[in-house]
Structures are given as structure tokens and as C-alpha cells.
Amino acid sequence: xxxxxxxxxxxxxxxxxxxxxxxxxxxxxxxxxxxxxxxxxxxxxxxxxxxxxxxxxxxxxxxxxxxxxxxxxxxxxxxxxxxxxxxxxxxxxxxxxxxxxxxxxxxxxxxxxxxxxxxxxxxxxxxxxxxxxxxxxxxxxxxxxxxxxxxxxxxxxxxxxxxxxxxxxxxxxxxxxxxxxxxxxxxxxxxxxxxxxxxxxxxxxxxxxxxxxxxxxxxxxxxxxxxxxxxxxxxxxxxxxxxxxxxxxxxxxxxxxxxxxxxxxxxxxxxxxxxxxxxxxxxxxxxxxxxxxxxxxxxxxxxxxxxxxxxxxxxxxxxxxxxxxxxxxxxxxxxxxxxxxxxxxxxxxxxxxxxxxxxxxxxxxxxxxxxxxxxxxxxxxxxxxxxxxxxxxxxxxxxxxxxxxxxxxxxxxxxxxxxxxxxxxxxxxxxxxxxxxxxxxxxxxxxxxxxxxxxxxxxxxxxxxxxxxxxxxxxxxxxxxxxxxxxx
Amino acid sequence: xxxxxxxxxxxxxxxxxxxxxxxxxxxxxxxxxxxxxxxxxxxxxxxxxxxxxxxxxxxxxxxxxxxxxxxxxxxxxxxxxxxxxxxxxxxxxxxxxxxxxxxxxxxxxxxxxxxxxxxxxxxxxxxxxxxxxxxxxxxxxxxxxxxxxxxxxxxxxxxxxxxxxxxxxxxxxxxxxxxxxxxxxxxxxxxxxxxxxxxxxxxxxxxxxxxxxxxxxxxxxxxxxxxxxxxxxxxxxxxxxxxxxxxxxxxxxxxxxxxxxxxxxxxxxxxxxxxxxxxxxxxxxxxxxxxxxxxxxxxxxxxxxxxxxxxxxxxxxxxxxxxxxxxxxxxxxxxxxxxxxxxxxxxxxxxxxxxxxxxxxxxxxxxxxxxxxxxxxxxxxxxxxxxxxxxxxxxxxxxxxxxxxxxxxxxxxxxxxxxxxxxxxxxxxxxxxxxxxxxxxxxxxxxxxxxxxxxxxxxxxxxxxxxxxxxxx
Numbered sequence: 007x008x009x010x011x012x013x014x015x016x017x018x019x020x021x022x023x024x025x026x027x028x029x030x031x032x033x034x035x036x037x038x039x040x041x042x043x044x045x046x047x048x049x050x051x052x053x054x055x056x057x058x059x060x061x062x063x064x065x066x067x068x069x070x071x072x073x074x075x076x077x078x079x080x081x082x083x084x085x086x087x088x089x090x091x092x093x094x095x096x097x098x099x100x101x102x103x104x105x106x107x108x109x110x111x112x113x114x115x116x117x118x119x120x121x122x123x124x125x126x127x128x129x130x131x132x133x134x135x136x137x138x139x140x141x142x143x144x145x146x147x148x149x150x151x152x153x154x155x156x157x158x159x160x161x162x163x164x165x166x167x168x169x170x171x172x173x174x175x176x177x178x179x180x181x182x183x184x185x186x187x188x189x190x191x192x193x194x195x196x197x198x199x200x201x202x203x204x205x206x207x208x209x210x211x212x213x214x215x216x217x218x219x220x221x222x223x224x225x226x227x228x229x230x231x232x233x234x235x236x237x238x239x240x241x242x243x244x245x246x247x248x249x250x251x252x253x254x255x256x257x258x259x260x261x262x263x264x265x266x267x268x269x270x271x272x273x274x275x276x277x278x279x280x281x282x283x284x285x286x287x288x289x290x291x292x293x294x295x296x297x298x299x300x301x302x303x304x305x306x307x308x309x310x311x312x313x314x315x316x317x318x319x320x321x322x323x324x325x326x327x328x329x330x331x332x333x334x335x336x337x338x339x340x341x342x343x344x345x346x347x348x349x350x351x352x353x354x355x356x357x358x359x360x361x362x363x364x365x366x367x368x369x370x371x372x373x374x375x376x377x378x379x380x381x382x383x384x385x386x387x388x389x390x391x392x393x394x395x396x397x398x399x400x401x402x403x404x405x406x407x408x409x410x411x412x413x414x415x416x417x418x419x420x421x422x423x424x425x426x427x428x429x430x431x432x433x434x435x436x437x438x439x440x441x442x443x444x445x446x447x448x449x450x451x452x453x454x455x456x457x458x459x460x461x462x463x464x465x466x467x468x469x470x471x472x473x474x475x476x477x478x479x480x481x482x483x484x485x486x487x488x489x490x491x492x493x494x
Numbered sequence: 495x496x497x498x499x500x501x502x503x504x505x506x507x508x509x510x511x512x513x514x515x516x517x518x519x520x521x522x523x524x525x526x527x528x529x530x531x532x533x534x535x536x537x538x539x540x541x542x543x544x545x546x547x548x549x550x551x552x553x554x555x556x557x558x559x560x561x562x563x564x565x566x567x568x569x570x571x572x573x574x575x576x577x578x579x580x581x582x583x584x585x586x587x588x589x590x591x592x593x594x595x596x597x598x599x600x601x602x603x604x605x606x607x608x609x610x611x612x613x614x615x616x617x618x619x620x621x622x623x624x625x626x627x628x629x630x631x632x633x634x635x636x637x638x639x640x641x642x643x644x645x646x647x648x649x650x651x652x653x654x655x656x657x658x659x660x661x662x663x664x665x666x667x668x669x670x671x672x673x674x675x676x677x678x679x680x681x682x683x684x685x686x687x688x689x690x691x692x693x694x695x696x697x698x699x700x701x702x703x704x705x706x707x708x709x710x711x712x713x714x715x716x717x718x719x720x721x722x723x724x725x726x727x728x729x730x731x732x733x734x735x736x737x738x739x740x741x742x743x744x745x746x747x748x749x750x751x752x753x754x755x756x757x758x759x760x761x762x763x764x765x766x767x768x769x770x771x772x773x774x775x776x777x778x779x780x781x782x783x784x785x786x787x788x789x790x791x792x793x794x795x796x797x798x799x800x801x802x803x804x805x806x807x808x809x810x811x812x813x814x815x816x817x818x819x820x821x822x823x824x825x826x827x828x829x830x831x832x833x834x835x836x837x838x839x840x841x842x843x844x845x846x847x848x849x850x851x852x853x854x855x856x857x858x859x860x861x862x863x864x865x866x867x868x869x870x871x872x873x874x875x876x877x878x879x880x881x882x883x884x885x886x887x888x889x890x891x892x893x894x895x896x897x898x899x900x901x902x903x904x905x906x907x908x909x910x911x912x913x914x915x916x917x918x919x920x921x922x923x924x925x926x927x928x929x930x931x932x933x934x935x936x937x938x939x940x941x942x943x944x945x946x947x948x949x950x951x952x953x954x955x956x957x958x959x960x961x962x963x964x965x966x967x
Contacts, residue, residue: 243939248895250931267937267938281938389868392861421725464868
């Protein structure tokens with residue numbers, strides 16, 4: 007508690023010093039030497055036929071030169087990349103870059119350039135220790151023409167937010183600006199200091215990762231191995247209704263939110279329980295709306311307490327009201343990778359896993375797969391959409407994944423089953439199917455010369471039977487006819 | 495010569511037995527369950543059978559408050575009432591009390607299932623004129639298809655190219671002077687495709703209501719898989735030369751529950767061999783096996799010849815109707831069930847509640863869709879549970895601070911498990927505590943309301959929001 011208070015005070019002093027310096031004597035860091043253009047070519051996987059890829063794309067974005075001859079950029083812009091190139095100082099020459107670290111949950115990535123001559127004329131810009139809560143900012147980048155653009159914007163608020171595909175809340179900056187086609191890792195600047203890196207633009211609102219978190223990320227990137235950032239991993243409910251607060255036995259001077267579902271693989275899973283009222287985290291009081299009072303930025307969502315100054319593995323104490331008793335429970339901050347979910351929300355850079363047996367195609371249920379159904383939230387295969395919404399974040403020992411038979415590649419071995427698709431698999435040859443590995447293991451053990459695949463009840467069909475010898479005979483034929491290559 | 499003349503007399507004027515049915519209806523509003531929508535009127539057709547009764551479609555007289563019958567060559571309409579109605583087969587029988595109506599009636603007789611390619615004539619009052627109209631066509635095909643009226647049931651259907659248009663509904667389809675079907679639906683946007691309810695289904699309905707009560711068609715609860723997979727056929731051990739279908743799943747509480755088992759191969763139904771595509775012979779036509787089970791009255795036995803664990807055997811099931819099936823059907827002639835307390839409107843989950851979401855498969859909460867569609871298969875032990883949903887919040891200071899999830903399923907109230915609207919009413923009435931506590935399923939959300947304040951506000955809320963009764967359990 008005491009340590010926390012002192013640390014907060016010193017941060018506050020820094021803030022005052024920084025803003026005083028800005029007014030009196032703006033540091034004249036030359037942003038032209040710190041801002042670079044990034045050009046990414048990439049190719050997305052085709053999740054319906056996971057052995058293939060879509061046509062490649064090329065997108066322009068931006069980056070910021072940081073200490074140690076590295077370039078900081080937004081994570082999403084380098085997802086599924088096949089070639090990353092950078093340009094500097096408005097020049098036409100392209101240098102090949104390598105992605106040395108990308109953390110889609112942090113929303114950030116780091117590039118390196120091997121050609122030493124690239125760094126000539128470049129210099130890192132200072133990252134502000136404190137993000138501005140208000141006031142004018144500039145948004146800076148190189149244009150295709152070779153000119154340097156300095157657009158203006160206004161800080162709307164500092165808040166806790168996640169970026170791109172991420173679910174992890176980090177300190178963020180909302181900026182109003184009429185910049186054209188922004189949100190591609192442009193650099194947000196105040197008084198010669200970088201205060202943010204943009205990640206998205208909706209209307210005239212730019213979302214940016216705020217500089218204190220950029221600094222945290224750069225520090226984390228020095229570690230081997232990289233540990234990422236933590237996340238709460240729970241659903242919760244506000245406690246603003248006096249009748250509910252009273253029925254829970256909460257005092258009027260307390261805040262608190264109701265923990266409704268604890269995810270097994272997040273920070274909450276290390277000590278919280280469904281039905282706990284979470285009153286404090288690491289000595290910081292959480293109000294009934296799930297916010298806490300930040301020394302610099304005022305009210306912020308409590309989710310940020312898991313990333314603001316904390317890293318995976320750190321311990322913190324939660325004060326809860328559990329079954330009428332106020333108690334302290336120790337928590338350990340945990341990183342939550344998308345692949346840890348039962349139905350993962352996104353996936354980059356790795357070929358989707360699949361299995362094919364007798365022309366039946368098996369895959370993990372995932373949002374990228376559901377997305378192949380177009381307007382999937384409204385029109386996708388209903389049982390799968392229900393699974394994603396109700397159970398997608400909740401892996402269990404029994405159900406770490408949802409394994410699907412996505413479709414059938416018509417072949418002699420699967421005659422009669424050509425039209426079956428999007429079925430949740432429960433068992434194969436009597437063995438429970440928890441993962442794709444189980445599918446492959448089960449297909450190695452036919453029973454009485456047959457393979458029996460069983461599906462969750464209530465779908466189109468519960469059971470299909472394949473002849474084991476025909477399944478073996480089909481392998482080369484299916485690979486040849488449908489170009490599936492050799493699946494794992 | 496005499497026979498020919500008599501035949502002519504019988505076939506010449508079916509239009510004398512065809513009536514125009516005008517209906518004024520009032521339908522409840524499931525989004526405000528205490529309310530009834532403005533009166534609507536509708537037109538349809540019907541025909542007279544023995545006893546001076548009128549057969550028409552259930553959808554013609556659904557939610558009727560007044561029914562007027564116009565006879566051919568009679569200037570004044572007659573008031574009729576619904577004698578029996580079967581929404582699951584879209585048929586109804588009406589009765590006119592006025593003796594004037596019954597003078598000189600020439601009832602039509604029910605025939606048999608018409609053959610494919612045979613000629614039929616439809617009679618009725620399609621929109622666009624006042625007089626009876628007839629159109630000719632042929633029987634295109636006989637199939638087992640969904641009946642649109644309830645959105646859930648399926649029975650035998652005959653497709654014809656005779657024009658069947660709005661207003662034709664309930665009119666007879668005639669062949670050789672006998673009624674072989676009742677015109678009832680088309681496919682929007684398709685010309686020359688009309689459907690009628692064939693005589694065997696009409697006969698089933700008429701037989702069913704003979705005791706004065708309509709019991710409905712049985713629910714076999716059987717999901718079968720065609721034996722189109724040679725591997726499946728071998729694995730099931732079906733002897734060479736035999737055909738059949740495999741029992742893929744059996745629904746809890748359906749007629750087949752406890753009689754047929756997953757994996758059984760059904761070789762014959764009621765002595766009729768079943769083909770690998772699931773069809774049986776019906777006269778010259780082939781119809782799905784389901785038709786043989788569908789023709790049973792509730793309580794009648796149905797015999798199967800099956801292959802189980804390599805042995806052929808006979809089993810018999812008693813045809814049953816699933817009470818919980820109603821939640822899947824469009825509802826008519828009933829008032830929505832609800833309970834209003836403290837401005838919270840609770841309703842039971844059924845397809846009518848889902849329809850308040852518009853395109854409900856796309857828009858309704860996923861949790862509700864799971865309960866509606868999948869629960870009875872995935873958790874058969876909970877198949878019969880009635881799901882209580884918080885359907886709406888009528889804002890008042892007693893509830894305005896609540897963040898209760900509208901569209902959420904109630905799990906417990908005041909610690910009591912809620913498996914019906916009646917449970918909820920009791921849980922609220924019996925609570926002596928300071929608060930009512932509502933626990934929601936799936937989201938695990940909890941909300942509470944001050945009991946004394948809610949009780950005190952009850953009359954005001956009812957008055958403010960114009961609710962005449964706080965419940966219809």
C-alpha cells in the first residue's frame with residue numbers, strides 16, 4: 007500500500023515536470039527522422055480450405071524509430087505478412103525489414119532492418135512518460151509523394167482500451183482528427199514528444215496506444231523470453247442498484263463489481279470465484295461501475311490494472327466480498343493467448359490446422375472459420391454461432407476446443423455423406439474428441455474395419471460410418487483431386 | 495344411362511357446396527402480452543360435408559372473433575362458429591346454427607389420395623372477384639412437406655399446377671365428384687405451384703374430432719438416416735437384398751422413445767417394406783415412411799420390423815403427442831402467458847416470443863435459441879422445462895437502477911429454481927425477505943428489487959403502462 011502511494015506521487019511529479027517543459031521550451035526532436043513508412047505484403051489463409059491461401063495483398067502503414075535500431079508499429083498491420091519493407095525521409099528506396107516481435111494482444115510489433123545504411127539519418131524520438139488528457143496534438147507521417155504530413159488533432163480522452171483484434175486493455179488515447187485514412191500506426195506528437203501510436207480510425211476518431219504503454223512494451227521486448235501482458239479473464243456486472251448492493255451486504259462507502267463468470271485461464275482464474283464482489287485490486291478501490299481513480303488520468307476501467315505497471319507472473323491481492331465475508335485473495339497476473347480460448351477469436355501467421363480422413367475435413371471451430379460464412383453472427387451455422395457466443399471463451403478440461411467436421415470432399419469413401427457440413431464432433435471410434443490430435447489418433451484405430459464418427463445431438467446427423475480400408479485408399483485420391491497436399 | 499345422369503348430377507355442381515368464409519380476427523400482441531392487435535379481416539373458402547358442417551383451413555379461421563359464411567346463390571351471409579380446429583394440419587370444421595343455411599345442401603364426399611398426373615379441379619373464392627371460381631390442373635407430385643401454418647408440422651402434401659391463390663385457402667380440390675384435398679398453400683413467387691392437403695390427412699382430422707376433442711397428430715420423435723452410405727449399410731449388418739433406414743436419434747417423450755434405439759435399422763413399417771431412401775409404397779406412389787406413422791391417431795399402435803444387433807425383430811410403439819411441441823408452433827386462439835411484477839415482464843419461451851425479435855434466427859439472443867432448438871436433444875433430461883424469460887422492463891424507480899438483461903433466462907428467484915411461470919409466481923408470492931433476488935442463467939447476472947417498494951408501486955406501474963391484468967399463467 008505504502009509503496010504504491012509513493013510510486014504514484016513520483017509519477018505525478020514527472021507529469022508536472024514534463025508539461026512545464028513543454029510550455030517553456032519545447033524539445034525540438036525532428037520527427038522526420040523518427041517516422042518511417044512501412045509497406046506490408048501479406049497473404050491470408052483460406053479457412054474454408056485451410057490448405058490454401060487467398061490472393062496476396064499489400065498495405066501501407068507507418069512506424070516509429072525507437073532505441074536500439076528498431077521500428078515500432080501496430081501489430082495488426084503485419085499480421086500474415088510475407089514481406090515487410092520500410093522507407094525513410096520521403097525517399098523512394100525500400101529496405102527489407104524483419105518482424106522481430108509481434109504481440110497481437112498488446113497491439114504492437116517491432117521491426118528490424120539488416121541493411122545498416124537504412125539507419126543513416128534516422129534517430130529515435132522521445133516517448134512521453136505521461137499521456138496528455140486534453141489539448142492539441144499533431145499526427146505525423148510520410149505521404150506517398152515524399153512529403154511529410156503534420157495533421158492536427160485534439161485529445162478526447164485517455165482510457166483503457168484494446169486495439170485491433172486484441173482483448174487486452176492497455177492505456178489508450180482517443181484523438182479527434184480529420185486526417186485522411188488514419189489509424190495505420192501514425193505517430194501522435196505533443197511538443198516534440200511521442201504520446202501515442204494510432205491503431206484505428208472510426209469517423210473522425212483515432213484510437214492510439216498511449217506512450218506510457220509503448221514504453222512498457224519496449225521494456226518488455228528486452229526480456230527473453232517475451233512474457234506479454236496480462237488480462238483479467240472474467241465477465242462482470244456493475245453494482246449500482248441500491249437494492250442489489252443491499253442484498254449482497256455491501257456498505258454504501260464501498261464500491262465493487264460482481265464477478266459473473268471466471269475464465270479458467272486468466273488472472274481471475276487464479277483466485278476469484280463466480281459470485282465474488284471485487285472491491286479492490288492491488289490496494290486500488292474499484293467503484294460500482296468497474297472503474298478506479300488513476301493518479302494521472304482520472305477514472306479508468308479496472309481491466310487496465312492488469313497491464314498498468316504489471317506483468318504476467320506478478321502477484322497482486324484482490325479484496326473480495328465472498329459469501330458475506332470480506333477477504334483478501336492472492337492473484338497472479340496471467341497472459342491470455344487467443345489460442346487458449348475454446349473457440350479462438352483470431353489467428354495470424356500460422357497455417358490453420360486441419361485433418362482429412364476419408365474426405366471428411368476436420369478443423370477447430372474458430373472465428374476465422376466462422377467468418378468464411380459471411381454475415382456469420384446472423385447467418386452462420388446456428389449451433390456453431392451459439393457455441394462461439396456462449397462458450398467460446400471458456401475452455402474446460404473436457405472441452406479445450408470445439409472440433410468440427412466442416413465439410414466433405416466427395417469421394418467413394420464417403421458416399422452418402424456429401425452434403426453434411428459444420429457438425430460438432432463428439433467421438434470417433436468410441437474415443438472422445440477434445441482436439442484435432444484426438445481425431446488423428448482415433449482414425450488410427452478403426453473398429454471392426456469401420457470408422458464411426460459421432461456428432462453432438464440435435465444437428466443434422468449423429469453418426470456417420472466409413473469403411474476403414476476405403477479411408478486408407480482415399481488418402482492419395484483425395485489429396486490429388488482436391489489439392490489438399492499432405493495434411494498433418 | 496341413368497347411372498351416367500346421376501354421376502353428372504353429382505359432378506356438375508360442386509360449387510353449390512363451396513362457401514366463402516369471411517373472418518374478423520383479433521390477435522394478441524406477444525410483445526405486449528396483455529394487448530390485442532387491431533381487428534383484421536380475412537377471406538377464404540370452405541366446403542360442406544355430411545352433417546352440414548363446413549371444412550376450411552385452420553389459418554382461414556385462426557384467432558376469429560366473427561365468421562360469416564356466404565353460400566352460392568344466397569344473398570345474406572350466415573354466422574358460423576368453429577366446431578373443431580387442428581392447427582397442426584391446418585384444418586377446421588365450422589358449424590352454422592341457422593336452419594335456413596341447411597336447406598338444400600349437397601354435401602361433398604371425401605375421396606382418396608389422387609394419383610400423380612391425374613386431373614383435379616379446385617373451387618374457391620380467390621381474390622379478384624365475388625363469385626366462386628374453379629381452375630383445373632393435374633397432380634404434379636405427392637410429398638411429405640412442412641405445413642406453413644404452424645411453421646413446425648409436416649404431413650403429406652400434394653402439389654398441383656391448378657392455380658391456388660389467396661382466398662382459395664380451404665376450398666375443395668375435386669376429382670370425379672369427390673374431394674381429394676383442401677387447397678392451402680403456395681410458394682411465394684412461384685407460378686403454377688399450388689399445394690393441397692390430401693384426403694388421407696383430412697380424413698385423419700375428421701376421425702380425430704369424432705369424440706368432440708381434437709388430439710392432434712402424433713409425434714414419433716424419430717430421426718432417421720437414409721441407407722445411402724454403403725459403408726453404413728455394411729456396418730449395420732443389413733443382409734444383401736434388404737433395404738431400410740437407420741434410427742439416428744430418438745427424442746425424449748416421442749412415440750418411439752423406449753421402443754426404437756439409435757442404430758436400429760427399420761426394415762418395414764406397418765408391414766410395408768421401407769426402401770433405403772426412407773420411402774414406402776402408398777398405392778402407386780412412394781411416400782416417406784413418416785406418412786405411415788403420421789396417419790396413426792394418438793393412442794394407436796404402430797408396428798416396426800427392425801434389425802437390431804444383427805437380429806430381425808418386431809417392435810410396437812404407441813403413438814403419442816408431445817405436449818412441449820406447442821412451443822415450436824405458431825400459436826393461435828390462445829392468449830400469451832406472462833407475469834408482470836415491479837415493472838419486470840416475464841414470459842415463457844416459445845416461438846411467438848422469439849418472433850418478437852423479427853428475423854429471430856438472426857436476431858434473438860443465442861441463449862434463447864439454444865433452449866428452443868437444441869436443449870431437448872442435448873440435455874434430454876431437461877427437455878420438458880418451461881423457460882422463463884425477462885421479456886421487458888417497464889421503467890419505474892423500483893427497477894430503473896437494475897441492469898437486468900432483457901432477453902435473459904431466469905434461473906432462480908429468491909433462491910428457488912424456476913422451471914415454469916408458476917414457479918416464478920410462487921417464488922415472488924412466498925418471499926418474506928427484504929428483497930426479491932433474480933439470478934440469470936448463462937450470464938450469471940444477478941439483480942435485486944426492494945420488495946416493499948415493488949409491492950407499493952405495483953398498482954401505479956399497472957396503471958401507467960395500461961396493463962389490465964398482471965398475469966396470465
